[in-house]
Amino acid sequence: RQWRTATQQLEEQRNNFTRVVSEFRTQREPLIRNFVGALHLFATTNADVRPLLEKFRPALEAYYPPTLRPAVGPASAPPASEPSK
Secondary structure, three states, rough: OOOHHHHHHHHHHHHHHHHHHHHHHHHHHHHHHHHHHHHHHHHOHHHHHHHHHHOHHHHHHOOOOHOOOOOOOHHHOOOOOOOOO
């Protein structure tokens, strides 16, 4: 009986989670991306905003415009130093 109750609760929670994630991705995430993009555009002409963007970069990195995200993979590795002669 407890197994049945737990399974029903899990299914309800799974449905709620799926609904919330879907709502976030379709409604809220585009707004966040637009806002962060607008902040970056504003920061190009207002240097006072740049420190704030850098402070919150770890939390907002996923919402940065693609051109401002760091590259991932071998291309982003620091260049190898040349051996000394």
